[in-house]
Amino acid sequence: MKAKSIYLLLIPGLIVVVFFLFVPILMIIVPTLKGDQGITLSRYIIFFKDAYYMSILMRTVRIGIITTLICILLGVPVSYYVAKSSPKIKGLLLAAAIFPQLTDSVVRSFAWMTILGRNGIVNSLLVSAHLFTEPHMFLYTESAIIVGSVYLFLPLMIISMVGVMDSIEDDLVEAAESLGANKVVAFFKIIFPLSVPGMIVGSVLVFTGTFTAYTTPQLLGGNKNTVLATLLYQKAMTLSDWTQASVLSMVMILITLAVMFSINKVASRFYVRGV
Amino acid sequence: MALIHLKDICVSYDGKSDILKKLNLNIEKGQFVSLLGPSGCGKTTTLRVIAGFIDTRAGEFIFNGSDYTRLAVHKRNFGLVFQSYALFPHLTVFDNVAFGLRMRKTSKEEIKESVEGILEVVDLSAYSKRYPKELSGGQRQRVALARALVIQPDLLLLDEPLSNLDAKLRLKMRVEIKKIQQKMGITTLFVTHDQEECFSVSDMVAVMNKGVVEQYDSPEKIYSRPKTEFVARFIGFENFFSLKKQENGIFLTDSGISIHIDEEETYSDREEVFTGTIRPENIELLPSDSNQTDNVIQGSIEVRTFVGKDYQYSVDTEVGAMIVNSSKERMYHQGDKVKLHLPSNKVLILKSKED
Amino acid sequence: MKNNKILVLVVILVYVFLCGPLLIIGATAFNSGNIMSFPPKGFSFRWFAMVFQSETFMTTLGISFQVAVLATLIALIIGIPAAYALSRKNYRGKNIVQNIFISPIIVPGVVLGFAFFRFLIIKLQFGVFLSLLIGHVIIVIPYIIRVIGSSLDNLDFSIEEAAVSLGATKLRAFFLIVLPNITSGVIAAFMLAFINSFNNVPASLFLTGPGVSTLPISMMSYVEYNYDPAISALSVILMAMTVLIMFIIEKTLGLSHFTK
Numbered sequence: 001m002k003a004k005s006i007y008l009l010l011i012p013g014l015i016v017v018v019f020f021l022f023v024p025i026l027m028i029i030v031p032t033l034k035g036d037q038g039i040t041l042s043r044y045i046i047f048f049k050d051a052y053y054m055s056i057l058m059r060t061v062r063i064g065i066i067t068t069l070i071c072i073l074l075g076v077p078v079s080y081y082v083a084k085s086s087p088k089i090k091g092l093l094l095a096a097a098i099f100p101q102l103t104d105s106v107v108r109s110f111a112w113m114t115i116l117g118r119n120g121i122v123n124s125l126l127v128s129a130h131l132f133t134e135p136h137m138f139l140y141t142e143s144a145i146i147v148g149s150v151y152l153f154l155p156l157m158i159i160s161m162v163g164v165m166d167s168i169e170d171d172l173v174e175a176a177e178s179l180g181a182n183k184v185v186a187f188f189k190i191i192f193p194l195s196v197p198g199m200i201v202g203s204v205l206v207f208t209g210t211f212t213a214y215t216t217p218q219l220l221g222g223n224k225n226t227v228l229a230t231l232l233y234q235k236a237m238t239l240s241d242w243t244q245a246s247v248l249s250m251v252m253i254l255i256t257l258a259v260m261f262s263i264n265k266v267a268s269r270f271y272v273r274g275v
Numbered sequence: 276m277a278l279i280h281l282k283d284i285c286v287s288y289d290g291k292s293d294i295l296k297k298l299n300l301n302i303e304k305g306q307f308v309s310l311l312g313p314s315g316c317g318k319t320t321t322l323r324v325i326a327g328f329i330d331t332r333a334g335e336f337i338f339n340g341s342d343y344t345r346l347a348v349h350k351r352n353f354g355l356v357f358q359s360y361a362l363f364p365h366l367t368v369f370d371n372v373a374f375g376l377r378m379r380k381t382s383k384e385e386i387k388e389s390v391e392g393i394l395e396v397v398d399l400s401a402y403s404k405r406y407p408k409e410l411s412g413g414q415r416q417r418v419a420l421a422r423a424l425v426i427q428p429d430l431l432l433l434d435e436p437l438s439n440l441d442a443k444l445r446l447k448m449r450v451e452i453k454k455i456q457q458k459m460g461i462t463t464l465f466v467t468h469d470q471e472e473c474f475s476v477s478d479m480v481a482v483m484n485k486g487v488v489e490q491y492d493s494p495e496k497i498y499s500r501p502k503t504e505f506v507a508r509f510i511g512f513e514n515f516f517s518l519k520k521q522e523n524g525i526f527l528t529d530s531g532i533s534i535h536i537d538e539e540e541t542y543s544d545r546e547e548v549f550t551g552t553i554r555p556e557n558i559e560l561l562p563s564d565s566n567q568t569d570n571v572i573q574g575s576i577e578v579r580t581f582v583g584k585d586y587q588y589s590v591d592t593e594v595g596a597m598i599v600n601s602s603k604e605r606m607y608h609q610g611d612k613v614k615l616h617l618p619s620n621k622v623l624i625l626k627s628k629e630d
Numbered sequence: 631m632k633n634n635k636i637l638v639l640v641v642i643l644v645y646v647f648l649c650g651p652l653l654i655i656g657a658t659a660f661n662s663g664n665i666m667s668f669p670p671k672g673f674s675f676r677w678f679a680m681v682f683q684s685e686t687f688m689t690t691l692g693i694s695f696q697v698a699v700l701a702t703l704i705a706l707i708i709g710i711p712a713a714y715a716l717s718r719k720n721y722r723g724k725n726i727v728q729n730i731f732i733s734p735i736i737v738p739g740v741v742l743g744f745a746f747f748r749f750l751i752i753k754l755q756f757g758v759f760l761s762l763l764i765g766h767v768i769i770v771i772p773y774i775i776r777v778i779g780s781s782l783d784n785l786d787f788s789i790e791e792a793a794v795s796l797g798a799t800k801l802r803a804f805f806l807i808v809l810p811n812i813t814s815g816v817i818a819a820f821m822l823a824f825i826n827s828f829n830n831v832p833a834s835l836f837l838t839g840p841g842v843s844t845l846p847i848s849m850m851s852y853v854e855y856n857y858d859p860a861i862s863a864l865s866v867i868l869m870a871m872t873v874l875i876m877f878i879i880e881k882t883l884g885l886s887h888f889t890k
Contacts, residue, residue, distance in 0.1 A: 005800075006715045010727055013712035013771070017730055021768050024749030025737065074644050081641045093645070094885055095876065100648055101888075102872045104829040106849045107865040111651035113853065114658060114862075121654065155648065163889035183634065212738030214832040215846075219853065229740045233835060236744050249741040256738055326795060348794045355795040361788035365810045374806075375796030426796060 025253075028246040043247050053231075057251070060227040063142065064211040067149040071206045072199055074150075075157035079198075080191060082158065083165030094162065101155040109219040112148045113139060116220070140222030148216040153209050157202040164198025165191075200267040208256050228252055277301035278462055279325070279430070284334035286320055286486075294320045296486040297334065302464065302479070307456055309465045309473040312483035313509070318466045321483070322432050325464065327351050339429070349378070354423030354461075358435040360415045362407035368394070368418050369403040375426035393425040396455060413444045420452065424459065431456070431463040437472060449476050470510055474498065482506045502626050507552050514558070516594040518551040518624065526551065526624070530593040534570050535619040550625045559616035560588065560601040570622075572597070572615045576607045590615060652869065659862035677863035686848050687864060693759070694845040698827040701766035702774075702820055709774035710816070714804070716775070717782035731775045734768050739832030742769065747836035758839035765833050770823035777822055777883065781815025782808075818883035821875045 033039050047053050082093045100108060115121050116138040123135040138144055168191060176186040214229040221227065226234070228248060236245035279302035286295040295317045302308050310318035323329045325336065327348035335344045343351065363371050369390055376386045394400045397417040407415055416436060423431060433452070437445045453476045456463050467473045473480055474494040481491045484505045490497060501507035504515060518526035518534060526534050526549070534551070561567055574592030581587075585600040590613060597615060607613060662672030681687050709731075716728055734742065742765070750761035785808065793803035809816075834844045845864075853861055879885060 006718060006721065009711035009715040013708040013731060013775075014727065016708055017733070017768065017771060020746075020749075020764055021734055021737070021742075024745035025741070027753065028745050028748050074640070077637055077640050078644045081637055091885065093641075094889070095880075096645060096649055098876060098885055098888055099869075099872060100652060102825050102829075102876060103652065104846055104849075104865075104868050105831060106846045106853070107655065107861075107868055108651070110849075110853055110861050110865065111655045113857075114654060115651060117857070151647070151651065154644070158644075159888045166889065208736075208738075212740065212832075214740050214835065215850065219850065229738065229832065232740045232744060236747070237836065242748065245744055249738075249744055252738045252741055256736065260736070326791075328791060348791075349797050349799055351795070352797070353795060355792060357788045357792060359786055359788050361786065361792040363789055363793070363807055363811075374793065374798075378797035378802070422792075422796070 025249075028242075029250050029253075032243065032246045032250055043243065044250075047244075047247050047251065056226050056228060056231055059142065059225065060211060060229075061255075063145055063149060063217075063227065064207045066146050067153060067210045068203050068207045070146070070150050071154050071157040072203060074154060075161055075202060076192070076195060076199065079158045079161035080165050080187075080195070083162050083168075084170075094159070097155040097158045100151070101159065105152060105213075105215040106219070108152060109148055109216045112144065112151060112220055116144055116147070139220060140224060142221070142225055144220040145217050145225060145227070148220040149210045149213065152213065152216055153206040156205050156209065160202040160205060161195060161198040164195050164201075168194050197267055200263055204260055204263050207259055211259075212252060212256065278304040278339055279464075280337040281321070281325070282335050282337070284321070284324060284336065285332045286317075286324060286329055287332055293332070294486055295324070295331075298487055300481055300488055300491065302462065304462055305460050306478045307453065307463045307465065307476060308479045308481065309467055309477040310481050310483055311467060311470060311473045311509075313468060316483040317486040318468075318483050319434055320486075322434055322464060322466050325430070326353055326355055326432055352426065352428055353430045353432055354426060354428030356416075356419045356423050356431070356433045356436045358438055360407075360419040360436075360439075362415055362418055362422075364407055366406075367403065368399065368405050368407070368410070371407070371418055372403075372422045372425050375422065379426065389425050390421075393421045396424075396458075397421045397451075412440050413448060416440060416448060417451075420455070424455070424461070428461065431461050433463065433465045435466055435468070437467075438469075445472065452476065482509060484509075500623065501552075504550055504552070504625050507623070507625060511554060512552045512623075513555050513598040515550050515552050518549050520547050520549065528572070528594045532572060532593070534617060534622060536622050536624060537620045551622050552625055553617055553622050555587065555598040556585070556600040557618065557621035558597065558599045558601075559618065560590075560599050560605075560607070561614040561616055562605075563612035563614055565614050567614060567616050570617045570619055572617065574613055574615055576609055576611045576613060579607065579609065652865075655862050655865045656869070658859050659866045661859045661862070664858065677859040678867075680860050681863045681867065684860070686852075687845065689841075690843045690845045690848040693762075693842060694828050697759075697762055697766050697844065698824045701763055701770055701827050702823040704763075704767045705770045705774045705823055706816065706820065709771055709819075710778055713775050713778040713782060714808070717779055717785075718787075728775075732772045735772045739830070740835070743833035743836035746833060751837070751839075758837060758842040762834065762837040762842065762844070765837050766827045766830065769830060769833055770827050773823045773826055774819045777819035777887070778812065778815050780887070781812040781818075781883070785811055814882035818879050818887070821879050821882075825872065825875050 032043050033041070035042065082090055082097075085093060113120070117123070118135045118137065118139070120138070122138060123132070126132045127135060172190050172194070173183075173186045176190050177183070181189060212229055213227075214233065217225065217227040218230050221230070228251070232245050232248040232252070235241045235248060279300070281298055281300040284295050284298040285293050287293045298317070298321060300321070310321055312318045320329060324331055327343070327346060331344060335342060337343065363374065366374070372390045372393060373386050376389060381389070390403070391400065394403055397420055399414060399417055399421065402410065402414060407418065410418065416439075419436070436452070437448055440448060449472055465473065465477065474497075477494055479491065480494050480497050481488045482497060482505075483489065490502045490506045492500075497506065498510060501510060501512065507515075517529055521527050521533065524536055526536060528534060536551075559567075561571075563573070572592045572594055574590040574597065576588050577591045577596070578589040579586055582600070585602055586606060588599045588601060588607060590597045590599055592615060599615060601607075657670050659677055660673050660675070661670040662674035662676065712731060716724065716731075737745075746761060746765040746768075750756045750764060751758065756764070789811065790803050790808050793807040794800065798806060829846060830844070831846045831850065834847050838844065838847055849861060849864060876885065879887070
């Protein structure tokens with residue numbers, strides 16, 4: 001294949017992506033930097049000095065971090081178990097993780113509304129067990145968002161780690177055991193460190209996913225627990241404050257990219273070590 | 276004029292280092308020619324240049340008098356057999372073989388006739404409705420061959436076609452290929468790294484190294500008279516030592532022993548230094564009290580290994596370590612003093628590197 | 631190790647957590663009462679009937695379907711040549727081009743939606759449906775490039791060379807030889823792109839207008855004001871579609887593709 005004709009095949013796709021993705025994004029970002037004379041960061045400085053915006057940013061980051069940590073905690077052992085299962089069981093467990101992943105996020109959030117709601121399953125269980133006298137409000141809290149987010153992204157963590165766990169040879173654990181490590185020590189000294197690259201990839205996906213999610217915080221968080229994504233929608237569509245929405249867009253893009261690059265930097269160190 | 280004429284072909288993948296460096300090769304019509312060399316020597320690159328998959332940086336490729344250097348692959352009419360066979364997995368054996376004819380808009384009846392004919396030649400008539408994955412390695416190989424031959428190519432190109440077969444099948448297939456080639460009289464270029472395979476079927480062999488043809492000769496000639504140290508090493512010479520020319524037919528080793536050499540192709544001046552070589556099995560191993568005096572080097576046995584037919588000795592001599600194969604009749608032990616007789620008709624003088 | 635009791639317990643709990651909610655939704659869909667309740671009271675298909683009689687759901691389902699199919703087809707048409715070009719030998723700028731095609735995944739969904747809204751609807755004055763379609767083409771391109779790219783990476787390109795050496799032009803070799811051998815990748819890419827377009831909320835949110843909305847968006851506004859098993863019934867229908875898509879992916883690419 002001659003190089004010239006290769007470029008021709010790329011051109012339609014590149015034109016579409018550049019014209020309908022890069023141009024629109026530049027169009028919302030450039031005006032946020034425009035001042036009376038040249039470039040200004042004043043809109044960003046105002047944003048970062050505003051206590052209300054900061055509390056929303058902090059909430060969003062907090063939800064993202066807690067969700068990611070829970071996903072790691074649950075994802076590592078589960079993905080190890082899945083990877084080392086017999087092919088049949090493995091296929092089944094994988095399918096059971098992929099299924100929610102491919103199910104509409106509205107459906108998935110709605111499921112938790114029925115579970116956590118005032119007349120939901122948790123409340124009716126607790127009331128009938130006489131632990132509560134009247135229904136407790138689980139829904140529309142930050143915790144509800146976190147539960148919904150873990151539910152949304154745990155499959156992603158499991159799926160992205162199974163591949164890494166797959167590539168860890170059983171020999172290594174056996175070698176460690178032959179050298180005197182017991183099974184628990186072998187897990188923490190061998191499996192855990194070797195699964196770090198997969199964990200990092202999964203964490204980036206989970207964090208950026210949670211950080212930018214709209215559906216789950218909207219349905220499970222209600223109006224009190226605004227996050228960046230729901231704030232952006234409010235600003236843009238309810239309040240028609242396009243400048244503020246653009247500032248928010250830029251903040252979200254930058255934080256997403258910063259997290260990806262910094263975590264990938266850490267990951268590349270592990271790859272250098274040949275892990 | 277030769278059928279294939281490669282002139283000063285240069286190829287580089289990265290624009291910096293050349294894979295082929297001014298390669299020249301002429302192939303006569305009807306010949307079975309092999310490109311032989313270690314991996315990375317440029318033999319497959321040469322074949323792909325001829326097939327048209329690789330653009331040359333410089334040089335030209337003349338085929339049957341016309342310039343093919345820039346001709347599109349699909350216009351060349353060369354039959355190609357790939358190392359992986361490259362059978363189309365979604366097509367039956369019949370459709371695989373018929374593909375080239377369909378591209379040539381041959382009529383249905385003709386396609387049927389030609390395909391059935393060639394499948395008969397490769398003994399696969401019963402398999403025409405099967406898919407490639409339902410065939411054994413040897414059968415796939417024959418489909419690949421049939422597919423390349425049915426278009427009546429002007430040239431048949433074989434890229435290590437036997438390397439994926441087991442040893443027994445390899446022997447059988449190379450005879451098959453040679454038979455079909457002879458029957459159809461088709462000019463064939465065969466790429467391989469296996470010298471035995473290559474010598475057994477070829478009319479001519481081009482031994483390649485680092486992007487150039489080091490020697491282009493008949494297999495017999497290459498086997499008995501390598502011209503360069505690389506070729507000599509590649510075909511099993513293991514002993515190399517420097518020789519300084521004294522007069523025609525007489526050379527001196529570094530240690531001052533004079534060696535008579537019968538055949539000397541390299542005409543040169545006195546005092547010029549060459550590399551001499553001899554096959555391990557051509558050295559005569561004698562006890563130190565032997566009365567042989569001409570062409571003799573003194574040494575002592577370092578290691579003895581058993582290599583089936585013979586014992587092989589590593590001998591520490593005044594011109595360096597020498598490998599000698601010697602019959603089982605007499606066994607030497609480590610430390611034994613021995614004489615190495617280098618028969619004057621077995622020592623070869625190699626071209627110096629610069630040539 | 632694998633049979634450690636604590637590990638097994640964790641795995642069971644996690645899978646109950648993953649599958650339970652969807653099973654509960656499934657159960658509530660067959661409620662015969664007027665309110666959501668679990669365990670369901672009675673058994674009926676009335677909520678399914680209600681969904682099929684709802685004009686909003688049926689219209690938006692139709693739009694979601696049209697957008698997902700059209701966007702995927704357009705993305706395939708521009709994505710297959712690009713994936714092919716990306717899978718061939720290295721050339722300068724290949725990484726950058728690859729990243730450009732993957733970039734829609736990196737941009738947060740709401741930002742995408744807002745940017746599309748400002749550019750397509752406000753600036754270019756495109757109609758709502760066209761804007762929605764263009765937005766979804768951009769959203770699904772990365773899936774097409776990735777899945778077809780990985781199918782092409784696994785293809786032995788010597789079959790293409792063989793076809794050309796037998797007299798086929800590059801174009802014919804592609805359609806007669808390359809394409810038939812990556813059909814499973816194309817089908818899987820279609821399915822993945824389709825489901826991701828169909829399920830998209832954040833970008834679609836900004837690209838709805840009078841008479842034009844997608845099913846997930848209309849479901850969202852429905853649950854904000856109503857709390858009845860209609861959404862459960864709809865969820866069951868969507869889950870059935872997901873199962874079908876998963877089955878097709880398993881038969882073509884294999885579900886293990888997701889772990890790569």
